[in-house]
Amino acid sequence: xxxxxxxxxxxAASPRRTHRFRRVAFYVHLWLGVLSTVALIxxxxxxxxxxxxxxxxxxxxxxxxxxxxxxxxxxxxxxxxAALLAAPESARGGWKEGEVVDVGVIxxxxxxxxxxxxxxxxRDNASMEVTVDIATGNVLxxxxxxxxxxxxxxxxxxxxxTNFVILSDIAAVALVLTLITGYWLWLVxxxxxxxxxxxAEGV
Amino acid sequence: xxxxxxxxLTGLYLVPLVLLAWGHRIRRTTPRGQRAFWGAIIGHCVAGxxxxxxxxxxxxxxPDTDAVRGFFGLWAMLLFPMLGALAGLLFTPTDR
Numbered sequence: 001x002x003x004x005x006x007x008x009x010x011x012a013a014s015p016r017r018t019h020r021f022r023r024v025a026f027y028v029h030l031w032l033g034v035l036s037t038v039a040l041i042x043x044x045x046x047x048x049x050x051x052x053x054x055x056x057x058x059x060x061x062x063x064x065x066x067x068x069x070x071x072x073x074x075x076x077x078x079x080x081x082a083a084l085l086a087a088p089e090s091a092r093g094g095w096k097e098g099e100v101v102d103v104g105v106i107x108x109x110x111x112x113x114x115x116x117x118x119x120x121x122x123r124d125n126a127s128m129e130v131t132v133d134i135a136t137g138n139v140l141x142x143x144x145x146x147x148x149x150x151x152x153x154x155x156x157x158x159x160x161x162t163n164f165v166i167l168s169d170i171a172a173v174a175l176v177l178t179l180i181t182g183y184w185l186w187l188v189x190x191x192x193x194x195x196x197x198x199x200a201e202g203v
Numbered sequence: 204x205x206x207x208x209x210x211x212l213t214g215l216y217l218v219p220l221v222l223l224a225w226g227h228r229i230r231r232t233t234p235r236g237q238r239a240f241w242g243a244i245i246g247h248c249v250a251g252x253x254x255x256x257x258x259x260x261x262x263x264x265x266p267d268t269d270a271v272r273g274f275f276g277l278w279a280m281l282l283f284p285m286l287g288a289l290a291g292l293l294f295t296p297t298d299r
Binding site for chain 2: 030031034035037041042045046049058125126127144146147149150152153158159160167
């Protein structure tokens with residue numbers, strides 16, 4: 001009885017609106033899903049690779065214990081010099097042995113006092129990284145940082161700087177909308193079927 | 204924005220948009236149109252895989268002089284669907 005009264009109170013406007021919503025949700029789901037497929041696959045694959053960057057060898061792990069107290073560390077300029085000297089010629093820019101350290105070719109220097117080394121990352125295409133002992137200046141490792149490029153590809157920066165992060169933003173918004181509309185498309189038929197089934201069962 | 208990046212963005216977003224619009228009521232189009240459509244779809248799928256593979260493998264920025272990575276990474280998603288559509292048009296049997 002109460003079900004009949006409620007149905008009488010809303011004269012078929014609600015089902016029509018629900019149908020319209022479902023139609024919009026379906027097309028949003030379809031169009032955004034197709035449009036963002038390639039971008040989302042790329043973002044997902046690069047994301048998985050970044051999660052496992054150590055296992056995949058994209059980020060070299062150098063095991064090292066400090067050889068002296070941190071207070072005895074040699075100056076940053078000397079460490080950078082040692083790193084540039086050990087780096088492949090293609091990664092050094094125009095820098096040559098004996099010249100003053102060119103800070104333009106150095107991206108960053110990541111000092112790890114507990115490990116006793118500094119990671120000097122260069123600004124070449126391969127993001128070459130040289131690991132140097134901060135107490136002795138000995139080069140411990142020279143290798144590429146593949147994860148730097150994958151990070152840029154993941155965010156969209158690889159296509160031309162920070163403005164291009166809009167690409168991954170668009171893909172993320174598309175994914176969120178696709179998920180919400182997918183959920184809606186799954187849930188609404190169940191909700192609308194609910195009272196009918198309940199009525200058929202004689203509740 | 205360089206020509207390659209424009210081609211890449213066109214292949215990434217505009218080509219799927221065109222394919223979606225084209226695929227709407229595809230069953231009502233001619234067999235040639237259908238073949239061209241499926242050719243373009245296959246072209247875009249293959250191009251997406253190639254772009255991803257060439258983009259990621261050797262994970263480092265590629266210089267402008269690297270024509271192979273530049274072609275597959277940036278141009279393939281625009282050109283392959285066109286080639287696929289063309290192939291679909293050319294190889295449609297006409298004697299039926």
